[in-house]
Amino acid sequence: xxxxxxxxxxxxxxxxSHAVEERVAATLRALREQxxxxxxxxxxxxxxSPAYLSRVENNSASLTLQNLAKVASALQxxxxxxxxxxxxxxxxxxxxxxxxxxxxxRGWPGIAxxxxxxxxxxxxxxxxIVEVLPRRAKPALRSHPGEEFNLVLExxxxxxxxxxxxxxxxxxxxxxxxxxxxxxxxxxxRPCRLLAVVASxxxxxxxxxxxxxxxx
Numbered sequence: 001x002x003x004x005x006x007x008x009x010x011x012x013x014x015x016x017s018h019a020v021e022e023r024v025a026a027t028l029r030a031l032r033e034q035x036x037x038x039x040x041x042x043x044x045x046x047x048x049s050p051a052y053l054s055r056v057e058n059n060s061a062s063l064t065l066q067n068l069a070k071v072a073s074a075l076q077x078x079x080x081x082x083x084x085x086x087x088x089x090x091x092x093x094x095x096x097x098x099x100x101x102x103x104x105x106r107g108w109p110g111i112a113x114x115x116x117x118x119x120x121x122x123x124x125x126x127x128x129i130v131e132v133l134p135r136r137a138k139p140a141l142r143s144h145p146g147e148e149f150n151l152v153l154e155x156x157x158x159x160x161x162x163x164x165x166x167x168x169x170x171x172x173x174x175x176x177x178x179x180x181x182x183x184x185x186x187x188x189x190r191p192c193r194l195l196a197v198v199a200s201x202x203x204x205x206x207x208x209x210x211x212x213x214x215x216x
Contacts, residue, residue, distance in 0.1 A: 020083065021059055021062055022059055023082065023083070024056070024062075024063060024068075024082045024083070025056055025057050025058065025059040027081060027082050028053070028056060028057055028063075028071065028082070029057040031075050031077065031081075032057075032075070035075065035124070037075075039053050039054055039057075042071070042074055042075070045074035046067075046070040046071050046073070046074035047070055048067060048070060048071070053071075063082075068082065093117055093119045093120040095116040095117065095119075098114065099116075100114040100115050100116035100117075100118060100129060101114065101115040101118035102114055102115075103115060108139075109135070110132060110133035110134075110135045110186075111130060111131070111132050111133070112130075112131045113128050113129065113130050113131075114128065114129040114130075114131075115127075115128060116128075116129060124199060125197055125198060125199035126197070126198045126199070127195065127196070127197050128195070128196040128197070128198065129153075129193070129194075129195060129196075130184070130193070130194050130195075130196050131191050131192070131193050132157060132184055132185065132186040132191060132192045132193075132194075133186060133191050134186045134187065134188050134189065134190070134191065135185065135186070138160075138183075138185065139160070139183040139184070139185050140183065141160055141162075141181035141182055141183045142181060142182070142183065143178060143179050143180060143181045143182065144178050144179070144198075144200075145178065145179060145200045146178050146179075146198060146199050146200025147175070147176065147177060147178055147198075147199050147200070148175070148176055148178040148182075148196060148197065148198050148199070149173065149174070149175045149195075149196070149197040149199075150168070150173060150174045150175075150184065150194050150195070150196050151171075151172075151173040151194060151195045151196075152168045152169060152170050152171065152172050152173070152192065152193075152194045153170065153193045153194055153195055154170060154190075154191070154192070154193040155170070155186060155187070155189075155190045155191055155192035155193055156168065156169050156170070156186070156187040156189075156192060157184050157185060157186050157187060157192035157194065158184070158185045158186075158187060159174055159182070159183075159184055160181075160182055160183045160184070160185065161174070161176055161180060161182045162180045162181060162182070167187070168194075178198065178200075
């Protein structure tokens with residue numbers, strides 16, 4: 001029996017190229033709007049003209065690799081974001097209970113972190129679920145750009161802020177200038193679990209909180 005004819009037409013290289021350009025245009029617009037940037041602001045940051053960027057967003061002009069790198073740098077994203085179908089900006093990210101990305105940072109013994117919004121790109125803030133194990137030694141105080149909010153969920157902790165020492169119980173919170181050296185220590189008896197939200201006026205988060213926290 002002769003083979004059955006294949007009625008599926010292969011996708012032409014031109015069609016593939018057009019689809020990629022559409023994805024780049026849509027991703028550029030979404031990232032820019034998500035970060036609250038006007039075309040003029042993005043143009044100044046990237047060194048490209050507002051008119052050119054507008055044509056790119058409307059899919060009437062293409063980004064060269066060089067200009068793509070400039071735009072990605074201005075938006076503080078990896079260039080691959082514009083090509084990966086799964087890596088585009090998402091308007092909402094839902095993370096189920098204890099389902100966030102787990103991470104431990106070198107130099108912070110006894111501290112485990114969960115990143116419930118790891119899949120959200122172009123973030124202006126980074127929420128963390130932090131679990132601090134009881135330790136006798138005073139933790140090293142660290143600082144980083146921006147501001148931070150801590151809300152104790154379980155257990156009790158000692159909050160160090162500069163020269164201050166503040167005891168926080170479940171339901172207590174602290175909002176502070178993160179450029180002041182700070183740290184959290186669980187009080188003896190049980191771990192302290194808290195919600196920490198880190199934000200910075202001069203850094204857009206893209207899944208690498210270690211850059212902001214300046215962790216060695």
